[in-house]
Amino acid sequence: MVHSFLRSCSMAAALVWVLGTSAVAQKKLAFDIQKNDVGAMGFGNAYVANGYNFNGMLYNPALLERAKFGLEIANVGFFLGANIFSAAKQIKDNQAKFKSAPKTISDAKKAIDKFERDPNPVNGRKANRAVSKMNALSKTISGVTNDLQTDPVSFGVFPASMFKMNLFGNHIGIAAYANTNIVLKPRLGSTLNNFANLKADTVSAGNSAQLKAALNPTDPTEAYPKAQAFGVLDIVVAAGLARAITDQITVGANVKYVQRRSVTENLDPAEFNNPTKTIQKDIKNPLNKIGIDVGGIYKLNEKTTVGMVIQDLVATSKDAKGVDGTLRGRILELPVQRNVNVGANHKISDNFDVNAEFDDLLNDSKLYESGLDHARVGAEYRLKLLFLTLPVRAGLGQGAFTAGTGLYIGRLIRLDYAYAKSTAVETFYQHNLQLRVALQF
DSSP states (O other): OHHHHHHHHHHHHHHHHHHHSSSSSOOOOOOSSOOOHHHHTTTTOOOOOOOOOOTTHHGGGGGGGGOEEEEEEEEEEEEEEETHHHHHHHHHHHHHHHHHHHHHOOOOOOOHHHHHHHOOOOHHHHHHHHHHHHHHHHHHHHHHHHHHHHHEEEEEEEEEEEEEEEEETEEEEEEEEEEEEEOOOOOOOOOHHHHHHTTTTOOOOTTTTHHHHHHHHHHHGGOOOEEEEEEEEEEEEEEEEEEEESSSSSEEEEEEEEEEEEEEEEEEEGTTHHHHHHHHHOOOEEEEEEEEEEEEEOOOOSSSSEEEEEEEEEEEEEOSSOOSSBBBOOOOOOOOOOOOEEEEEEEEEETEEEEEEEETTTTOOOOOSSSSGGGGEEEEEEEEEEEEEEEEEEETOOOOOOEEEEETTTTTTEEEEEEEESSSOOOOOEEEEEEEEEEEE
């Protein structure tokens, strides 16, 4: 049976390669509205055929059938960018230099302008000192911004709650959750960037005009070092129903309502310490969406299960109004495309699972940069000791390695950790932590 499962996985890998070579590479612009289970993230998020927990029904509504009763007393998750502490320290240590940029630039303008009017040695030395300060400032701030362009500061929280029960063979579930994502990326600003490109160490009659032009950018809003901040708040309510058709086949469906509020801000250096304050003030113009998901699972035998889900088989979305087209107040899109996922789960033993999944089979969303990003594979081994369970996970999701672990205390308390790529507007590694207190039978 293991051989059969591996053969199926190899066929899936071949399909990934064929689709990948023909797929159009596109930048992922939308935040993922899926409520990700941190446990599943540890093994590549391959969860379509293997979900028992809070959002099993949100990966595949047929998975509601897995438990007779469930009530989440508390479910809260957090994520932090992998570089959150070093990046925060880097920004804090250099915040004064970000704040000093307007004055340094203004002083340089005055010194160069004075030298042009009267190019005597005294004015020349003052202008040279101003240029030296500009170069030092540019070098310091560009060091920060270059590091944090690829690995920006990111953090978020996602509280949730769910109730599910079996009513005469009908497995009913109701879930509500919120996702908050904030991403902060400092930027050099056009003035320091243009000035640095001139690579001038001194001021002379031959280059003073160029230096003055660099200090007078065409767009004043982009002149000084700032930080671009993305903020997204999703509020989701879902209701699902699943039923076993035969001993091998279960089908399910859910209806979900999503409200998204998002904003992109240009933060001044004084706002770096508390970006959430500015984001909360301007986050508005909600996008609303209603979607219907349908799914099924088929039990091949005691060890192997396959699953399929069509997310947003039916979906409608109302666009927000009042978007001004600038960075401040710009709304990020809310995807409504159909999304077909297929996957399989194989139990090597009672404590050892292997999962494989192909996300967005038909490439409807065109959110992935390559075909291989569709593939999700992973494994979980559970070490049990009395009433404690210690899971160990590893996988591959969105073309990136994932890993995770956790600690379960009986059936009541579950703590999960995952190191995985972000599902937000950028792709970078994050630390993900989720605490769940629930009754489940």
